[in-house]
Amino acid sequence: MPHDAALAELQSFLGDRLSRSKAERAVHGVNETWFPETPPDAVAWPETTAEVARIVKTCAAHGCPVTAWGTGTSLEGHALAVRGGISLDLARMNRVLKVRAEDMQAVVQPGVTREVLNTELRATGLMFPVDPGANASLGGMAATRASGTTAVRYGTMRDNVMALEVVLADGRVIRTGSGARKSSAGYDLTGLFVGSEGTLGVITELTLKLHGQPEAISAAVCAFDDFAAAVETVIATIQMGIPMARIEFVDEATAAIFNAANGTSLPEKPHLMVEFHGSKASVAEDARRFGEVVAEMGGADFAWATTTEDRTRLWKMRHGAYPACIASRPGAMGLVTDMCVPISRLAEAVAETRADIAASGIPGPILGHVGDGNFHAILLIERGNAAELKTAKGLAHRMAERALRLGGTITGEHGVGMGKMGLMAAEHGEAWEVMARIKRALDPDGILNPGKLVETAQ
Numbered sequence: 001m002p003h004d005a006a007l008a009e010l011q012s013f014l015g016d017r018l019s020r021s022k023a024e025r026a027v028h029g030v031n032e033t034w035f036p037e038t039p040p041d042a043v044a045w046p047e048t049t050a051e052v053a054r055i056v057k058t059c060a061a062h063g064c065p066v067t068a069w070g071t072g073t074s075l076e077g078h079a080l081a082v083r084g085g086i087s088l089d090l091a092r093m094n095r096v097l098k099v100r101a102e103d104m105q106a107v108v109q110p111g112v113t114r115e116v117l118n119t120e121l122r123a124t125g126l127m128f129p130v131d132p133g134a135n136a137s138l139g140g141m142a143a144t145r146a147s148g149t150t151a152v153r154y155g156t157m158r159d160n161v162m163a164l165e166v167v168l169a170d171g172r173v174i175r176t177g178s179g180a181r182k183s184s185a186g187y188d189l190t191g192l193f194v195g196s197e198g199t200l201g202v203i204t205e206l207t208l209k210l211h212g213q214p215e216a217i218s219a220a221v222c223a224f225d226d227f228a229a230a231v232e233t234v235i236a237t238i239q240m241g242i243p244m245a246r247i248e249f250v251d252e253a254t255a256a257i258f259n260a261a262n263g264t265s266l267p268e269k270p271h272l273m274v275e276f277h278g279s280k281a282s283v284a285e286d287a288r289r290f291g292e293v294v295a296e297m298g299g300a301d302f303a304w305a306t307t308t309e310d311r312t313r314l315w316k317m318r319h320g321a322y323p324a325c326i327a328s329r330p331g332a333m334g335l336v337t338d339m340c341v342p343i344s345r346l347a348e349a350v351a352e353t354r355a356d357i358a359a360s361g362i363p364g365p366i367l368g369h370v371g372d373g374n375f376h377a378i379l380l381i382e383r384g385n386a387a388e389l390k391t392a393k394g395l396a397h398r399m400a401e402r403a404l405r406l407g408g409t410i411t412g413e414h415g416v417g418m419g420k421m422g423l424m425a426a427e428h429g430e431a432w433e434v435m436a437r438i439k440r441a442l443d444p445d446g447i448l449n450p451g452k453l454v455e456t457a458q
């Protein structure tokens with residue numbers, strides 16, 4: 001093995017927390033979508049920041065790549081050790097270190113998942129709202145600048161990470177940001193590491209912004225005869241300033257898949273799924289105004305989910321869309337892609353994408369967080385079918401080009417990883433080279449998650 005010297009040194013202090021077993025390597029070599037299995041040379045389980053620093057410093061001395069691993073739910077191959085080396089599994093760094101309720105902040109280790117944090121917060125009246133669907137680790141969510149169903153109201157990880165502790169490629173430990181709500185002191189290094197996908201440093205601690213649990217919550221689902229009316233309803237709702245906590249779109253194919261997977265009886269039409277947070281009075285008023293917009297746009301089959309159980313079922317169904325879509329075509333795997341455009345171009349973007357998918361012959365349900373102009377296509381391709389994979393890649397490429405033409409971005413939340421590296425120059429131009437220069441400055445030997453996000457000389 002090319003990294004035997006590094007692995008031997010790591011084994012001496014990690015003991016059985018370094019594994020070269022085929023089974024563990026295989027677990028850390030798979031991903032949620034179409035990328036081939038890529039096992040690392042070994043898996044390490046650190047328990048402290050000091051251990052992470054020692055691992056990284058040892059690997060740097062031997063030129064051994066280090067790829068951080070959270071829960072492995074990313075969709076663009078972010079956590080795959082494509083150049084071998086160590087898969088740095090942060091699952092054992094899973095403590096909620098502090099809850100500063102008076103400041104509405106929590107300090108956590110990177111292996112804490114969002115569901116665990118919210119369970120810890122139940123008695124405080126606070127919550128952490130960023131909800132990508134999967135029960136992802138908060139370190140991974142920060143590294144990929146995750147968002148999800150609630151971003152339209154509460155923002156993304158970019159808006160909710162206040163400070164970080166990070167281990168750099170040479171083993172140094174730095175802190176960025178603070179508990180203050182704002183600062184004018186120098187470069188925004190917190191913002192630099194949030195979304196850097198593990199290519200600039202390993203996040204070992206996060207200070208997160210918390211939000212109050214709403215007094216009242218109400219959710220609903222409504223159907224439309226055509227997707228254009230559903231999308232126009234989203235646009236009108238946002239432009240009217242109705243404060244949605246969530247506003248999700250699913251097309252008729254996804255509605256049919258939901259019915260098959262969950263035993264529901266949704267009309268096989270495009271649907272919006274919405275949620276309102278606030279006081280009882282404000283939620284009632286927001287729901288009333290939204291209902292008026294829906295009526296004007298021809299929406300029907302309006303069903304409210306006012307109990308906790310009904311809301312849980314509704315959002316569990318939405319969050320389970322990906323596995324339900326995969327199951328709808330036996331033997332299929334998913335090539336999942338996303339794009340994000342200005343709200344004013346959303347209808348155009350969805351219409352063109354739907355037409356492109358229909359012409360391809362590949363099933364491709366569309367759904368997404370359309371309240372912020374972000375939607376996804378789950379392209380269902382036969383496992384091992386090279387022709388279908390090529391067609392799906394072409395569709396995803398055209399989606400990205402369409403997003404740029406309409407003034408948007410190639411990815412609203414899934415990130416770049418290695419899946420969208422080939423599109424970065426088109427979006428960023430010379431700014432992509434600036435990103436590569438930052439990478440080389442902080443990681444001159446290219447050991448941190450190589451082969452992702454930026455092109456380097458290594």
